[in-house]
Amino acid sequence: MKLHALFAVAALSLSALAQAASYPERPVTIVVPFPPGGSTDNIARIIGAKLTERMGQPFPIENKAGATGAIGAAQVKRAAPDGYTLLVSSLAVFVVNPHLQKNLQYDPTKDFDLITVAVQAPNVLVAGPAGTAADVKALLADARAKPDSQTFASSGSGSSDHLTAELFWQQSGTKGVHVPYKGGAPAISDLLGGQVQYSFANINAVLSHIQAGKLRALAVTGDKRSPLLPNVPTMTEAGVKNVDVYSWQAVAAPKGLPPEIRSRLNKEIVAAVNDPSVKPKLLEQGFEIVGNSPEAFDKFQAQELARWKTVIDTGNITAN
Secondary structure, eight states: OHHHHHHHHHHHHHHHHHHHHHOOSSOOEEEESSOTTSHHHHHHHHHHHHHHHHHSSOOOEEEOOOGGGHHHHHHHHHSOSSSSEEEEEEHIIIIIHHHHOTTOSOOTTTSEEEEEEEEEEEEEEEEOTTOOOSSHHHHHHHHHHSTTOOEEEESSTTSHHHHHHHHHHHHHTOOOEEEEOSSHHHHHHHHHHTSSOEEEEEHHHHHHHHHTTSSEEEEEOSSSOOTTSTTSOBTTTTTOOSOOOEEEEEEEEETTOOHHHHHHHHHHHHHHHTSTTTHHHHHHTTOEEOOOOHHHHHHHHHHHHHHHHHHHHHHTOOOO
16 A cells, blocks of 8 residues: 555656646746736846746736736736746735735735745935935935925835835835825936926836936945946935845746756746846846745745835735
């Protein structure tokens, strides 16, 4: 009897290995839960194109926007866990929405098999033409002299730029006015036009405007200076500690993904973002390569969930 059981286990193992070896046998859909043109969509298309080269099947992108990524995430949750539907999303889906949205149609800790955090990028505190502060010290002095007089644009409530501003206010003992937009593009447009004064924007979204002199970079939120902005201090160097924040894009699949396929996807995606034809382009845009293991992603998600829950609860933040 035991021998039969051993043979059965061995047969299942061989079947799983054969399945992983032949995967993928048809196109693999990458669901991006945001509109085309943003940072997450950009990363998904770069990864998809390289996976198509490496794995011999198309990896088409399906943009399913709405509810800060929750609609697309719920769609992926309902898909078959066979490796033919993947989710590429920013931190909102994985660690922020559960704290902001009631009746969320997915649980990021139970409904997905995490594959890898592909890339991360620090945010950068920028001043537009209407922002008068020359540096963080001046901004804080102005905020303390005239509370709630400074306006900070974000790409939406619960976005990394919004939460970074909230964390900054909490750590510095100041408060500004949050001005949420429906996406990063309109937020940056109004920042450039002088309708709002400041923003904690994703570095890749505002780098060209900083380089053109249209926006002033006051500080980056990384734990070290950005090689793209070597003269811009970190937030710690500028005098405000514990505001080390990175936006990030990650890959996941519906819960129940065969371990061999999960391992294969992790290996291929990590290789894709580190490819010599890809990595330099990502670095030039301000992204940093992460490419961690599923186990490391699990641990990172738990840390980020706890961190942003504290920020959201302390700031009494709600989804607008």
